[in-house]
Amino acid sequence: MLLRYAPxxxxxxxxxxxxxxxxAPQSSSAQNPPTSAPSSTDKTAPETFAEDTTLTAKTIVYxxxxxxxxxxxxxxxxxxxxxxxxxxxxxxxxxxxxxxxxTQTDDTGFQYQAAMPIAAPPKSPPRGDxxxxxxxxxHALKFVHHGSYDELDNTYEAITNYLDEKRLEAKDMFIELYxxxxxxxxxxxxxxxxxVLLK
Numbered sequence: 001m002l003l004r005y006a007p008x009x010x011x012x013x014x015x016x017x018x019x020x021x022x023x024a025p026q027s028s029s030a031q032n033p034p035t036s037a038p039s040s041t042d043k044t045a046p047e048t049f050a051e052d053t054t055l056t057a058k059t060i061v062y063x064x065x066x067x068x069x070x071x072x073x074x075x076x077x078x079x080x081x082x083x084x085x086x087x088x089x090x091x092x093x094x095x096x097x098x099x100x101x102x103t104q105t106d107d108t109g110f111q112y113q114a115a116m117p118i119a120a121p122p123k124s125p126p127r128g129d130x131x132x133x134x135x136x137x138x139h140a141l142k143f144v145h146h147g148s149y150d151e152l153d154n155t156y157e158a159i160t161n162y163l164d165e166k167r168l169e170a171k172d173m174f175i176e177l178y179x180x181x182x183x184x185x186x187x188x189x190x191x192x193x194x195x196v197l198l199k
Contacts, residue, residue, distance in 0.1 A: 050141045050162055055175075055195065057137040058095060061086065061122075062115035063129055068108055073149040073187045076100050079114035080183040086130050093119040097193075098183075100176045101136060136173065140197045148188040159194060171197040 063083055067075035080098055087094060096117035104111040113133075121132055143162075145155040163170060179191035 049158070050143060053140050053142045053195070055135070055137045055140050055197070057134045058117040059119075059121055060099075060113075060115040060117050060133055060135050061092070061126060061130055062101075062113040062133060064111075064113050064131065065129075066109060066111045069110065072110070073182070076112070076114055077182045077187075079112075080116075080181075083114060083116050083130065084183050086126065087116060087118070090122045090124075090126075092122055095119040098178050098181065099135065100178075100182075102174050102176070136175065136197060138171075138197050140175075140195045141168075143194040143196070145190070145192045145194060147190065149190055149192075150187075152192065152194075155194065159196065163196070169199040171199055173197065 061083060063079040065075065065079060083098070094116055098114070098116050101113040101115060102110055103113065115133075115135060117135060126132065141163075143155060143159050145152055174197070175195040177193040177195055178185075179193060180189070182190075
Protein backbone atom coordinates (compact mmCIF):
# COMPACT_ATOMS: atom_id res chain seq x y z
CA MET A 1 0.00 0.00 0.00
CA LEU A 2 1.06 3.57 -0.55
CA LEU A 3 0.84 6.47 1.84
CA ARG A 4 -1.92 6.13 4.39
CA TYR A 5 -3.12 8.82 6.73
CA ALA A 6 -6.05 9.32 9.08
CA PRO A 7 -8.49 12.17 8.40
CA UNK A 8 -8.32 13.87 11.81
CA UNK A 9 -4.81 15.03 12.49
CA UNK A 10 -3.25 16.56 15.62
CA UNK A 11 -0.45 16.48 18.14
CA UNK A 12 0.08 12.80 18.83
CA UNK A 13 1.32 11.66 15.45
CA UNK A 14 0.69 14.71 13.40
CA UNK A 15 -2.90 14.88 14.50
CA UNK A 16 -3.36 18.17 12.69
CA UNK A 17 -2.04 16.98 9.35
CA UNK A 18 -1.30 13.35 8.82
CA UNK A 19 -1.81 10.78 11.53
CA UNK A 20 -0.32 7.84 9.77
CA UNK A 21 -1.83 4.44 10.12
CA UNK A 22 0.97 2.70 8.26
CA UNK A 23 1.64 -0.83 9.33
CA ALA A 24 4.69 -1.26 7.10
CA PRO A 25 7.95 -2.39 8.73
CA GLN A 26 10.47 0.31 9.51
CA SER A 27 13.17 0.91 6.95
CA SER A 28 16.38 2.81 7.41
CA SER A 29 14.54 6.02 6.56
CA ALA A 30 12.24 5.56 9.56
CA GLN A 31 14.95 5.07 12.17
CA ASN A 32 16.14 7.67 14.62
CA PRO A 33 16.93 10.85 12.67
CA PRO A 34 20.27 12.64 12.96
CA THR A 35 20.15 15.33 15.61
CA SER A 36 22.76 17.73 14.26
CA ALA A 37 23.06 19.53 10.96
CA PRO A 38 25.89 18.49 8.62
CA SER A 39 28.94 20.69 8.44
CA SER A 40 29.01 22.94 5.40
CA THR A 41 32.48 21.58 4.61
CA ASP A 42 31.57 17.91 5.02
CA LYS A 43 30.01 16.77 1.74
CA THR A 44 29.41 13.23 3.02
CA ALA A 45 27.52 14.17 6.19
CA PRO A 46 23.91 12.95 6.37
CA GLU A 47 21.05 15.37 5.75
CA THR A 48 19.33 16.89 8.75
CA PHE A 49 16.09 14.96 9.23
CA ALA A 50 13.92 17.98 10.11
CA GLU A 51 14.92 21.33 8.63
CA ASP A 52 13.22 24.46 9.93
CA THR A 53 11.95 26.63 7.07
CA THR A 54 9.51 29.39 6.18
CA LEU A 55 7.27 28.99 3.15
CA THR A 56 6.49 32.06 1.06
CA ALA A 57 3.27 32.17 -0.94
CA LYS A 58 3.75 31.93 -4.69
CA THR A 59 1.36 32.23 -7.60
CA ILE A 60 0.49 28.73 -8.80
CA VAL A 61 -1.49 27.04 -11.51
CA TYR A 62 -3.04 23.83 -10.24
CA UNK A 63 -5.31 20.91 -10.91
CA UNK A 64 -7.63 19.85 -8.09
CA UNK A 65 -8.59 16.22 -7.73
CA UNK A 66 -8.88 13.17 -5.55
CA UNK A 67 -7.33 9.73 -5.64
CA UNK A 68 -6.70 6.45 -3.87
CA UNK A 69 -3.44 5.64 -2.13
CA UNK A 70 -2.87 2.44 -4.12
CA UNK A 71 -2.61 4.50 -7.33
CA UNK A 72 -1.42 7.82 -5.87
CA UNK A 73 1.70 8.29 -7.99
CA UNK A 74 -0.13 7.59 -11.25
CA UNK A 75 -2.89 10.05 -10.28
CA UNK A 76 -0.47 12.80 -9.27
CA UNK A 77 1.91 12.37 -12.22
CA UNK A 78 -1.06 12.47 -14.61
CA UNK A 79 -2.11 15.84 -13.17
CA UNK A 80 1.40 17.19 -13.63
CA UNK A 81 1.51 16.08 -17.25
CA UNK A 82 -1.69 18.07 -17.83
CA UNK A 83 -0.24 21.11 -16.03
CA UNK A 84 3.04 20.94 -17.94
CA UNK A 85 1.18 20.87 -21.26
CA UNK A 86 -0.79 23.96 -20.20
CA UNK A 87 2.33 25.86 -19.00
CA UNK A 88 4.21 25.04 -22.22
CA UNK A 89 1.22 25.99 -24.40
CA UNK A 90 0.80 29.35 -22.65
CA UNK A 91 4.55 30.07 -22.60
CA UNK A 92 4.58 30.51 -18.81
CA UNK A 93 7.81 30.65 -16.82
CA UNK A 94 7.90 28.35 -13.80
CA UNK A 95 9.17 29.66 -10.46
CA UNK A 96 10.09 26.62 -8.41
CA UNK A 97 9.53 22.89 -8.11
CA UNK A 98 6.13 21.27 -8.70
CA UNK A 99 4.21 20.34 -5.56
CA UNK A 100 1.21 18.38 -4.37
CA UNK A 101 -0.82 20.10 -1.65
CA UNK A 102 -2.80 17.46 0.25
CA THR A 103 -5.95 19.12 1.58
CA GLN A 104 -7.80 16.10 2.98
CA THR A 105 -6.84 12.48 3.62
CA ASP A 106 -8.21 9.26 5.06
CA ASP A 107 -7.15 5.62 5.20
CA THR A 108 -7.92 4.89 1.56
CA GLY A 109 -7.75 8.16 -0.37
CA PHE A 110 -6.99 11.86 -0.54
CA GLN A 111 -7.95 15.22 -2.00
CA TYR A 112 -5.16 17.30 -3.49
CA GLN A 113 -3.98 20.18 -5.63
CA ALA A 114 -1.17 19.36 -8.08
CA ALA A 115 0.51 22.75 -8.50
CA MET A 116 3.28 24.47 -10.42
CA PRO A 117 4.60 27.87 -9.25
CA ILE A 118 4.74 30.45 -12.03
CA ALA A 119 6.62 33.74 -12.27
CA ALA A 120 3.58 35.70 -13.49
CA PRO A 121 -0.11 34.92 -14.10
CA PRO A 122 -1.12 34.02 -17.66
CA LYS A 123 -2.59 36.77 -19.83
CA SER A 124 -5.84 34.84 -20.12
CA PRO A 125 -7.28 32.93 -17.12
CA PRO A 126 -7.15 29.14 -17.55
CA ARG A 127 -10.33 27.26 -18.29
CA GLY A 128 -11.57 23.80 -17.40
CA ASP A 129 -10.03 22.03 -14.44
CA UNK A 130 -6.88 24.21 -14.30
CA UNK A 131 -7.03 27.17 -11.89
CA UNK A 132 -4.80 29.94 -10.49
CA UNK A 133 -4.15 30.37 -6.78
CA UNK A 134 -1.52 30.84 -4.08
CA UNK A 135 0.66 28.20 -2.48
CA UNK A 136 0.58 27.82 1.33
CA UNK A 137 2.82 30.00 3.45
CA UNK A 138 4.14 29.95 7.00
CA HIS A 139 6.47 28.15 9.40
CA ALA A 140 7.18 24.57 8.38
CA LEU A 141 9.51 21.62 8.81
CA LYS A 142 11.09 20.05 5.74
CA PHE A 143 11.82 16.31 5.59
CA VAL A 144 13.68 14.88 2.58
CA HIS A 145 12.83 11.50 1.05
CA HIS A 146 15.06 9.72 -1.49
CA GLY A 147 13.87 6.64 -3.33
CA SER A 148 10.60 5.01 -4.29
CA TYR A 149 7.21 6.68 -3.89
CA ASP A 150 6.01 3.46 -2.27
CA GLU A 151 8.70 3.89 0.42
CA LEU A 152 7.32 7.28 1.44
CA ASP A 153 5.20 5.35 3.96
CA ASN A 154 8.31 4.81 6.05
CA THR A 155 9.36 8.45 5.81
CA TYR A 156 5.90 9.61 6.91
CA GLU A 157 6.01 7.19 9.83
CA ALA A 158 9.35 8.66 10.89
CA ILE A 159 7.93 12.19 10.55
CA THR A 160 4.96 11.27 12.71
CA ASN A 161 7.26 9.84 15.39
CA TYR A 162 9.45 12.95 15.28
CA LEU A 163 6.52 15.35 15.69
CA ASP A 164 5.08 13.29 18.50
CA GLU A 165 8.44 13.15 20.30
CA LYS A 166 8.93 16.92 19.94
CA ARG A 167 5.27 17.64 20.87
CA LEU A 168 4.73 19.71 17.75
CA GLU A 169 1.29 20.48 16.30
CA ALA A 170 0.78 20.68 12.56
CA LYS A 171 -1.80 22.45 10.44
CA ASP A 172 -4.46 20.63 8.48
CA MET A 173 -2.48 20.16 5.26
CA PHE A 174 0.92 18.98 4.09
CA ILE A 175 2.92 19.37 0.90
CA GLU A 176 5.11 17.14 -1.22
CA LEU A 177 7.64 19.22 -3.18
CA TYR A 178 9.24 17.26 -6.02
CA UNK A 179 12.93 17.85 -6.66
CA UNK A 180 12.59 15.24 -9.42
CA UNK A 181 9.85 15.87 -11.99
CA UNK A 182 6.82 13.67 -11.16
CA UNK A 183 5.58 13.95 -14.76
CA UNK A 184 8.67 12.21 -16.16
CA UNK A 185 10.72 10.64 -13.34
CA UNK A 186 10.94 6.97 -12.43
CA UNK A 187 8.69 6.41 -9.39
CA UNK A 188 11.52 4.40 -7.82
CA UNK A 189 14.12 7.17 -8.06
CA UNK A 190 12.59 10.28 -6.54
CA UNK A 191 13.69 13.11 -4.29
CA UNK A 192 10.68 14.50 -2.43
CA UNK A 193 10.63 17.26 0.20
CA UNK A 194 7.75 16.69 2.62
CA UNK A 195 6.71 20.05 4.09
CA VAL A 196 4.69 20.04 7.31
CA LEU A 197 3.22 23.41 8.29
CA LEU A 198 3.28 24.04 12.03
CA LYS A 199 0.77 25.86 14.21
